[in-house]
Amino acid sequence: MATTQQSASGPTLEGVVPFPPEFAARYRAKGYWEDRPLISHFEECFQGFADRAAVVDRDEAATYGQLGERSERVALNLLDLGLRPLDRVVVQLPNTAVFVYLYFGLQKIGAIPIMALPSHRYREVSQFVRQARAVACATPLAARDFSFTQLVNRLRGECETLRWGLVQHGPAPEGFVAIADLLALPPSHTPSDLAKIDINPCDPAVFQLSGGTTGVPKLIPRTHNDYAFNSKLAVSVCDVRDGDVLLDVLPISHNLPLACPGLQGFLLRGASVVMGQSTRPSEVFALVQRHRVSHIHVVPALLIRWINDRVRASTT
Numbered sequence: 001m002a003t004t005q006q007s008a009s010g011p012t013l014e015g016v017v018p019f020p021p022e023f024a025a026r027y028r029a030k031g032y033w034e035d036r037p038l039i040s041h042f043e044e045c046f047q048g049f050a051d052r053a054a055v056v057d058r059d060e061a062a063t064y065g066q067l068g069e070r071s072e073r074v075a076l077n078l079l080d081l082g083l084r085p086l087d088r089v090v091v092q093l094p095n096t097a098v099f100v101y102l103y104f105g106l107q108k109i110g111a112i113p114i115m116a117l118p119s120h121r122y123r124e125v126s127q128f129v130r131q132a133r134a135v136a137c138a139t140p141l142a143a144r145d146f147s148f149t150q151l152v153n154r155l156r157g158e159c160e161t162l163r164w165g166l167v168q169h170g171p172a173p174e175g176f177v178a179i180a181d182l183l184a185l186p187p188s189h190t191p192s193d194l195a196k197i198d199i200n201p202c203d204p205a206v207f208q209l210s211g212g213t214t215g216v217p218k219l220i221p222r223t224h225n226d227y228a229f230n231s232k233l234a235v236s237v238c239d240v241r242d243g244d245v246l247l248d249v250l251p252i253s254h255n256l257p258l259a260c261p262g263l264q265g266f267l268l269r270g271a272s273v274v275m276g277q278s279t280r281p282s283e284v285f286a287l288v289q290r291h292r293v294s295h296i297h298v299v300p301a302l303l304i305r306w307i308n309d310r311v312r313a314s315t316t
Contacts, residue, residue, distance in 0.1 A: 001056060011203045013086050013112075016221050018202065033225040037199035038206075039107035041228050042267060043068065049270040055263075056291065057275040059099045064270070067100065074105030074179065079162060081177065085110030085197055088132040089166075090125060092116045092139045092148070095252045095275040098168050098179050100263065102138055105182070109197040114207040114219065115253035118143060120149055127216045131158050131271075132207060136164035138179065147174050157192035192308050201225045227259060235265030242270065244294040247287055249276040250302075257297045275279070281309035 004292055010018035018024070027033040046066035054064040062070060083089070089106060091113045093099040106113050115126050116153030118140065128134060137155070150163040153175070170178035201224040209217035224229070246266045248257040252275065255260060263273050274291045276284065279302055287293065297308075 011221075011223070012200050013203050013221075016204060019226075021225075024202075027225070032229045033201070034228065035201045035225065036228070037110070037201060038228050039104065039199075041232075042264075044102060045267055045270060048144065048229075048234075051213065052270055053272045054267060055097050055100050055273050055275060058277070059084055060097050060169050061134050062097055062100075062245055064267075070101045071104035071108060072191065072194070073187060074101050074114075074182045074187040075108035076191070077182040077185055078105060078111070079110055079193060080187050080188040083111055083135065083164070086203065087111045087136070088114055088134040090114045090116050090128050090132075090134050091135040091253065092120060092125070092137065093252075094118050094140065095138040095170055095248055095257075095277050096168070097275060098183075099252055099275070100273075101183060102166075102179055103268070105257070106167060107205065108197075110196055110203075112204050112207060114125035115209060115240055115255075117209075117230065117251050117253055119251075121146070121196070122154065124156060124216050125151065128154050128159070133161040133244060134159075135161055136165040136166055137162065139246075141173075142169045153266070165167060199224065209253075222259075227264075231259045231261050231268060234259070235261035239263070240266060240269045240271055244269075245274060245291050246269045246271060247274045247276055247291070247293040247296045248283070249279050249284060250297050250299070262297065279305075281306050283295070 007279055019184055032060055033145050035068060046064050046170065048063035050063065053060050053061060054067045088176050091102065093102065103113060112135060114132055116125060116128055137152045139152065142148060149165065156162045169176050169180050172178040172181065184297050198295040203223060204221035205224040206222050207225045208220040211217065248263060250257040250262065252258055259266060274293060277288050278284065284306065
């Protein structure tokens with residue numbers, strides 16, 4: 001498990017503005033900040049809830065123990081590729097278990113995911129890569145008639161920092177690595193290498209995005225300290241009990257389905273998370289019935305659409 005730096009007075013990543021000292025002191029005094037890497041909270045869950053169902057998508061399921069093992073293998077293979085702590089990675093993956101493996105794999109090595117959406121294109125992604133000096137992009141191969149690999153190759157030609165293209169599934173084109181292969185290949189690095197990594201809890205654990213109402217979304221650093229507390233506090237008011245199941249159909253990169261309480265909050269409670277990619281009422285209702293879903297993240301327009309769905313109305 002990654003360790004915490006002894007000094008956590010402020011971020012080490014250049015360009016990140018620290019919390020005002022008086023705020024940081026207050027948050028520590030109140031116990032809001034624990035001065036631990038974000039991943040350390042989940043390592044406890046991977047072990048403590050090892051046999052419970054953690055994540056389910058339409059193709060696979062993983063227990064907490066398997067989630068810990070698979071994200072560790074991804075982390076070790078990322079180290080083999082050459083990624084290092086504080087490297088920034090643009091993540092544009094849909095709601096799948098593969099997203100979860102990569103997300104926690106990046107956390108294990110102290111790399112920082114930039115939570116882009118699969119709908120983002122050159123205008124947005126080019127700014128994320130340039131502004132954050134990202135070293136990698138993680139994307140699907142394609143979406144309908146749009147090629148993500150062409151986008152990444154274009155950006156590699158324009159941005160000297162961008163070295164790696166990760167695609168969700170194989171076979172990976174030349175110059176790309178499939179995340180599925182990171183799950184399968186035996187790594188050269190070992191868990192002891194992960195244990196040697198120092199993560200400053202005042203550094204960003206993730207870059208979230210602003211709403212984009214005034215142009216291209218801006219990067220919002222969320223530190224290990226504040227993002228762990230964010231999810232713990234959010235889940236504490238959502239009446240999450242043993243055996244509960246969250247259905248995430250909103251894009252997982254958004255703050256709400258990821259961390260408010262989202263994937264993070266439900267995993268911290270030992271609950272299960274179903275990753276759905278469709279908001280069609282018939283498909284959502286089928287997932288609710290199949291997995292005995294207890295919680296769903298929604299926005300008002302989506303909820304109204306479900307309430308007024310003809311199929312639902314004809315069966316009530």
